[in-house]
Amino acid sequence: MAKLAIRGGRIVDPANxxxxxxxxxxxxxxxxSVLAEPEGFVADQVIEAAGKIVCPGFIDLSTxxxxxxxxxxxxxxxxTLAAASAGVTSLCLQPDTKPVIDTxxxxxxxxxLADNARYPQIYPIAALTQxxxxxxxxxxxxxxxxxxxxxxxxxxxxANLLILRRAMEYAASHxxxxxxxxxxxxxxxxxxxxxxxxATRYGLPGIPDTAETIAVEQCLELVVLTGCRVHFGQxxxxxxxxxxxxxxxxxxxxxxxxxxxxxxxxxxxxxPFDSAYHVLPPFRTERDKAYLRQGLAGGIIGCICSDxxxxxxxxxxxxxxxxxxxxxxxxxxxxxxxxLVAQHAITLEQGIAALTRNPAxxxxxxxxxxxxxxxxxxxxxxxxxxxxxxxxTWRSKGRNTPFWGHTFKGRVTETLQAxxxxxxxxxx
Amino acid sequence: xxxxxxxxxxxxxHFLTVEGLSRNLLTEILDTxxxxxxxxxxxxKKVPLLRGKTIVNLFFENSTxxxxxxxxxxxxxxxxxxxxxxxxxxxxxxxSLLDTIRNLEAMFVDMFVVRHNISGSxxxxxxxxAPHISVINAGDGQHAHPTQAMLDMxxxxxxxxxxxxxxxxxxxxxLHSRVARSQIQALNTLGAAEVRVIAPKTLLPTHxxxxxxxxxxxxxxxxxxxxxxxxxxxxxxxMASALLPSEAEYFKCFGLTESKLKIAKTDAIxxxxxxxxxxxxxxxxxxxxxxxxxxxxxxxxxxxxxxILSMAMQPQxxx
Numbered sequence: 001m002a003k004l005a006i007r008g009g010r011i012v013d014p015a016n017x018x019x020x021x022x023x024x025x026x027x028x029x030x031x032x033s034v035l036a037e038p039e040g041f042v043a044d045q046v047i048e049a050a051g052k053i054v055c056p057g058f059i060d061l062s063t064x065x066x067x068x069x070x071x072x073x074x075x076x077x078x079x080t081l082a083a084a085s086a087g088v089t090s091l092c093l094q095p096d097t098k099p100v101i102d103t104x105x106x107x108x109x110x111x112x113l114a115d116n117a118r119y120p121q122i123y124p125i126a127a128l129t130q131x132x133x134x135x136x137x138x139x140x141x142x143x144x145x146x147x148x149x150x151x152x153x154x155x156x157x158x159a160n161l162l163i164l165r166r167a168m169e170y171a172a173s174h175x176x177x178x179x180x181x182x183x184x185x186x187x188x189x190x191x192x193x194x195x196x197x198x199a200t201r202y203g204l205p206g207i208p209d210t211a212e213t214i215a216v217e218q219c220l221e222l223v224v225l226t227g228c229r230v231h232f233g234q235x236x237x238x239x240x241x242x243x244x245x246x247x248x249x250x251x252x253x254x255x256x257x258x259x260x261x262x263x264x265x266x267x268x269x270x271x272p273f274d275s276a277y278h279v280l281p282p283f284r285t286e287r288d289k290a291y292l293r294q295g296l297a298g299g300i301i302g303c304i305c306s307d308x309x310x311x312x313x314x315x316x317x318x319x320x321x322x323x324x325x326x327x328x329x330x331x332x333x334x335x336x337x338x339x340l341v342a343q344h345a346i347t348l349e350q351g352i353a354a355l356t357r358n359p360a361x362x363x364x365x366x367x368x369x370x371x372x373x374x375x376x377x378x379x380x381x382x383x384x385x386x387x388x389x390x391x392x393t394w395r396s397k398g399r400n401t402p403f404w405g406h407t408f409k410g411r412v413t414e415t416l417q418a419x420x421x422x423x424x425x426x427x428x
Numbered sequence: 429x430x431x432x433x434x435x436x437x438x439x440x441x442h443f444l445t446v447e448g449l450s451r452n453l454l455t456e457i458l459d460t461x462x463x464x465x466x467x468x469x470x471x472x473k474k475v476p477l478l479r480g481k482t483i484v485n486l487f488f489e490n491s492t493x494x495x496x497x498x499x500x501x502x503x504x505x506x507x508x509x510x511x512x513x514x515x516x517x518x519x520x521x522x523x524s525l526l527d528t529i530r531n532l533e534a535m536f537v538d539m540f541v542v543r544h545n546i547s548g549s550x551x552x553x554x555x556x557x558a559p560h561i562s563v564i565n566a567g568d569g570q571h572a573h574p575t576q577a578m579l580d581m582x583x584x585x586x587x588x589x590x591x592x593x594x595x596x597x598x599x600x601x602x603l604h605s606r607v608a609r610s611q612i613q614a615l616n617t618l619g620a621a622e623v624r625v626i627a628p629k630t631l632l633p634t635h636x637x638x639x640x641x642x643x644x645x646x647x648x649x650x651x652x653x654x655x656x657x658x659x660x661x662x663x664x665x666x667m668a669s670a671l672l673p674s675e676a677e678y679f680k681c682f683g684l685t686e687s688k689l690k691i692a693k694t695d696a697i698x699x700x701x702x703x704x705x706x707x708x709x710x711x712x713x714x715x716x717x718x719x720x721x722x723x724x725x726x727x728x729x730x731x732x733x734x735x736i737l738s739m740a741m742q743p744q745x746x747x
Contacts, residue, residue: 197638201447203547203570203606206634272432273548317526317556319548321569 002044003027004419006380009049011035013056014353015360015369024054026376029419034370047414047421049380055352056368057089057120057377057415058333059359061179061257062233062305064326065122066397067113068106069098074310074397079330080119082396084423086306086330087379087412089120090360090367092179095127096154102127102138104146111147119422121377123149123363125179128167134158134185137167141174149363152179152233155280159185161218168228177363181233182215182240183207183281192321194282198267204321207282209237216240220247223254231362232256234307236281238291245300255362256300258292259307260336261327263345265289265402275316275323276402279309293345302358304351306333310398328398331389335408338383342409376419385411432554440739442554442563445572446613454617458582460735461728464504472730477738478507481538485511486528487566488544493702493726494566494576498541501733510537525549526556533558539741540564547571547606562740570604576701577610579732581618583725584656587697591615595622595653597692598641599682600660600709601631603671607701608660609639616640626650627682630671647682651691659684659700662709675708685711689719697721 004026011034012019022035025043032038060083066074083091093110095101101110101124114122126143128151130136140151151171158164171178183189188211193199195206216232220243223230232244235258244256261279266286270277277283295301309326316323337351346354360368367377387393388407415423433442433449440453466472483502485495495511502509514528525544532540539562542550547569554563567573588594596615602608602625615623623641625632636643644650651657666672684698698710698720706712715722 195634197635200633200635200638201609203568203572203609205570208634273551314524318524319544319546319552319568321546321548 002419003042004045004047005037005041005043006047006049006054006378009052009054009380011054011370012349012352013370014349015056015357016371018370019349024370024378026378026416026419029376031370031372031374031376033372047380051384052380052382052413054378054380056356056370057379057417058087058355059365059368060088060091060306060308060330060333061231061303061359061362062094062259063091063308063330064094064096064310066310067097068109072312073315076113076117078395078397079308079310080117080122081423082330084119084415084417085395085412086333087381087415088330088333089377089379089415089417090365091120091122092149092363093122093124094154095125095152096132096156100127100131101125101143101148102130102132104139104142107143107146107148120417123147123365125150125152127151128153128171128178129158129163132156134160134163137170140171140176144174144176149365150177150179150231153181155181155183157183157185157188157215161222164219165222165226168222168226168230172226172228177229177231179231179233180219182212182219184211184215187211187214192278192282192325194267194284196267196285198270202273207280209239209284209288212237212281213239213243216243220252220254223252230254234259234262234281234305235292235295235301236262237284237288241291241295241300245295245298248300255302256295257303257305257359258296258301259329260304260333261329263289263292263296263304263340264336269402273320274402275318275320276327276400276404278316278320278323278325279327280325293340296354297346297350302354303362304333304337304354305359306330308396310396311400312398316400326400327402328396328400330396331394332401332403332408334381334412335410338410376416378416379412380414381410381412383410385409385413387411432551439742440736443574443736443740444550444554444563444565446574446577446610446617447572449617451617451619454578454581454614457578457732457735457739458585460739461582461731464731464734472504472734474504474506476506478502478505478741481507481741482536483507483509483539483541483737484532484537485509485541486532486543487511487513488542488549489567491543491566493729494543497726497729498566498733500730501737504730505734505738507737525552529553529557533561537561539737541566543567545569564736564740567606569606570609571606572610573606574610575729575733575736576607577614578736579725579729580611580658580699580701581614582728582732583699583721584697586728587721588655591618591620594620594655595624596620596656596658597624597626597650597654598658598660599626599647599650599684601662601666602627602636602660603631603633604663605660611658612639612641624650624654628672631666647684647688648691651688654692655696657684657689657692657696657698659698659704659710661701661703662705679708683707683709683711684714686713686717689714699725702726
């Protein structure tokens with residue numbers, strides 16, 4: 001395998017507390033050195049990274065590629081290319097595919113699809129319960145053996161706490177982390193927008209933040225009871241952050257992530273009935289957004305995910321409550337993280353840690369760092385490159401983003417997966 | 429919202445919501461409606477303003493009063509009217525809302541009057557229909573029912589011309605009411621002294637104050653100093669979804685009776701968008717009593733809808 005050198009870039013690797021200018025050398029698909037080039041290292045291929053940032057490839061804890069089952073919305077080919085172009089080298093696939101990832105056969109099918117796509121590493125999350133219905137346990141051990149990295153409920157609330165308890169006990173028995181999106185079945189299943197002033201004005205059925213905080217509280221209690229390792233996914237409100245902060249202070253090993261767009265948008269940003277803003281959990285208030293940012297800066301929320309949910313046009317073409325929720329968001333992951341840095345909400349190191357080191361730790365991946373010996377999963381990006389979000393620049397099949405037509409700053413120029421360049425920006 | 433329903437000259441293009449419209453424009457609607465009203469007890473004369481225009485009443489949800497008055501209004505304006513009730517037909521066949529609209533567009537219509545049970549539907553149609561077509565919202569989900577609100581304002585103004593002096597109480601199921609939302613916006617835009625909502629918490633949106641109202645949970649307290657009483661219809665389904673214990677208890681707390689009516693100002697008027705549930709939200713003797721203007725609201729619906737239809741069609745005629 002080729003020897004490769006990425007020269008002259010600012011290397012930021014939070015896992016190794018490293019931030020400096022130099023060279024990353026890759027040989028045999030693995031990282032051999034960082035900062036200084038080893039004597040006698042002759043590169044077959046050089047990536048000039050002056051003015052750019054070189055960091056570990058991103059690890060996305062919540063993604064939908066839409067295959068199997070919804071190839072109208074996205075395919076492994078289209079969405080893994082989108083992921084590679086966004087600097088993502090590992091991604092966790094939510095189990096709400098069709099069929100649901102609740103049998104080893106589906107997990108194996110996904111691995112097969114992933115191998116053919118050749119792009120980022122794909123780690124399926126197994127459904128916690130069969131068909132995600134919240135009634136019967138899935139075969140978690142078999143699913144783990146078939147390559148599933150964790151268990152989760154996708155965005156389907158589990159109504160029955162006894163089932164949740166049993167599922168958590170069983171997951172804990174097999175050392176599986178639960179990726180839990182907190183949403184109370186009764187309080188959170190009916191609405192399509194944050195229960196606040198905007199939903200009141202537009203007559204939209206609301207989802208109160210209480211739907212999330214109650215589910216967090218209940219799950220934390222069950223963590224105490226079951227000892228299950230829980231990662232809370234896609235937090236949206238202030239009081240959920242506070243509850244998790246308190247649990248962490250108490251010594252509980254719970255972690256959390258936030259979807260990148262929830263760090264930027266609120267209910268007030270929604271143009272009237274614009275389905276591009278229809279997402280679950282819903283965009284909440286300015287105050288919630290501020291707390292999510294603080295939670296990220298303070299380390300309570302360790303990870304930023306894309307919660308990528310590409311849709312076909314028809315899915316978003318209708319009156320707001322009738323459209324499908326979710327944003328196509330892989331490609332906004334880096335620029336919106338850099339925007340947080342530009343707005344002084346977090347440091348660059350915190351932003352990169354939230355996309356690399358921290359998510360790797362959540363699911364126990366040997367990735368997310370530039371440690372010599374590890375596979376060379378690397379993202380090179382130009383933090384100052386401006387680009388418009390349009391049909392020429394966008395890779396995902398889903399164009400369902402409220403940022404369509406916006407101009408972003410910061411773009412991935414090269415993505416390496418185990419030493420292979422899996423993406424290179426055409427003009428770079 | 430404002431941009432979508434107005435032309436670049438600030439004229440009405442669609443009428444989707446009262447929100448964001450100026451006091452001048454609302455007053456213009458009321459004044460235009462005035463010009464259509466005949467003498468006392470006289471029916472409205474037919475005028476040729478919309479001759480050659482085709483209006484489709486597109487009702488995805490049942491309605492008698494609203495559809496009929498829209499039809500009458502269109503006919504008095506000399507337009508051709510097509511009534512379509514597609515609550516169960518096309519959508520049941522899997523045809524999307526947009527397909528239905530496209531098919532009708534292909535039949536060279538000029539205006540859609542739309543009622544739909546989903547909030548935002550009229551807005552969605554206005555955004556996606558051909559540019560020469562106007563859309564009038566005849567009620568969308570829990571969002572807005574702007575023509576109902578305007579006919580209510582018209583009725584109020586006939587009896588009590590100075591909005592600045594008025595305290596208005598809206599009583600009942602505010603949470604599910606598109607009528608209430610539009611009334612509140614219209615009353616606030618027209619400068620009412622106070623808009624008060626009276627209901628149990630289960631029938632109020634959590635952030636109802638943000639609409640610009642004061643809130644009261646007791647009818648006997650809430651009716652004090654009130655000039656205009658607007659009763660809302662209580663849907664029977666509310667009992668099943670644990671919002672209320674029973675019709676009887678609701679009537680006891682929030683039903684408008686003769687004795688409770690006395691708490692309001694002596695010249696207070698009683699309104700209801702209809703259809704009324706006698707003995708549930710209002711006592712028959714009040715609904716049919718001297719302070720009730722419920723039937724007048726219905727009559728006024730024709731003139732107000734004529735005003736709105738003709739104003740929304742104007743940009744095409746005048747450029």
